[in-house]
Amino acid sequence: MKIGELAKASGVPAHTIRFYESKGLMPKVTRGMNGYRVYNEESLERLGRITCAKRLGFTLEDMLTVLAESNPSEGLDHDKLIQQLDTRLDEVETMMKGLMQQREEIVQFKQHLLDTWSEGKCVRTNEMNQTPTSSS
Amino acid sequence: MKIGELAKASGVPAHTIRFYESKGLMPKVTRGMNGYRVYNEESLERLGRITCAKRLGFTLEDMLTVLAESNPSEGLDHDKLIQQLDTRLDEVETMMKGLMQQREEIVQFKQHLLDTWSEGKCVRTNEMNQTPTSSS
DNA sequence: ATTGACCTTAAAGTTAACTTTAAGCTTATA
DNA sequence: TATAAGCTTAAAGTTAACTTTAAGGTCAAT
Structure with a gap:
């Protein structure tokens, strides 16, 4: 999945996704040999969690604390x-x-x-x- | 009244009063021969109106609209x-x-x-x- | 082949309401 | 007299969460 596709699937603009990555909220993903970011289903879920936290009024800073290290093996x-x-x-x-x-x-x-x-x-x-x- | 005195009387820091002046919320007042701003009772009242509007949640922009031209001869x-x-x-x-x-x-x-x-x-x-x- | 859509980065712009800094006078105090 | 407090200006910094811009590489379609 390219960033534009993830953007469409999630409703979050591509540049915002890059911004989230720069803030450490979205992981740095692997790149295709053209340098394009390559996303998967997990990326979409993570973005969903960010969107949800936003709706509850959490700041991106807040999200870093609890959401940032929600790696699949540990859970929240x-x-x-x-x-x-x-x-x-x-x-x-x-x-x-x-x-x-x-x-x-x-x-x-x-x-x-x-x-x-x-x-x-x-x-x-x-x-x-x-x-x-x-x-x- | 010098700016520091107005600050004390109003509870609004001197640099904030200068800031309000720069935004057109406080009038440009006359200066003493040392270049210092000279304020009077009217200044204190005006600052009081700004403080009040702030407490009601108005933005400085809002205040410009209704408060800015409240000159003594016309009223609000x-x-x-x-x-x-x-x-x-x-x-x-x-x-x-x-x-x-x-x-x-x-x-x-x-x-x-x-x-x-x-x-x-x-x-x-x-x-x-x-x-x-x-x-x- | 070329146009247009999509991708890349880094950096600057946005908004609100201040605050801080820098650099330099003036005034009051000890 | 020296030092500290207070005044002056203009400009840059702050915070949040993006958005916009610039400059350029890639890809799909005609």
């Missing part, structure tokens, strides 16, 4: 993988909390603006200032 | 501001949905792993692959 490191999943879960929840807070602030602020304006007070440039809601 | 453009708030609200909610989806996938995937392993099936490198959950 179960404990490390679960640990990474939990860590990622925490990250996701922290981000969600941040967004909820932000949403709340925006809603409050918008309401404040509407209230202020409906009272006919045109407060000029000072509406958007330090503390839109009662937070922090 | 109310309609535009409300519109930006609504747009940002949409963004926040989209991101939250993405994160919720991601959280769900991680949880499902983790459960799948635990189930698989508890059954004594050591599936080697294939656990993390294309479709961890039934999504997409």
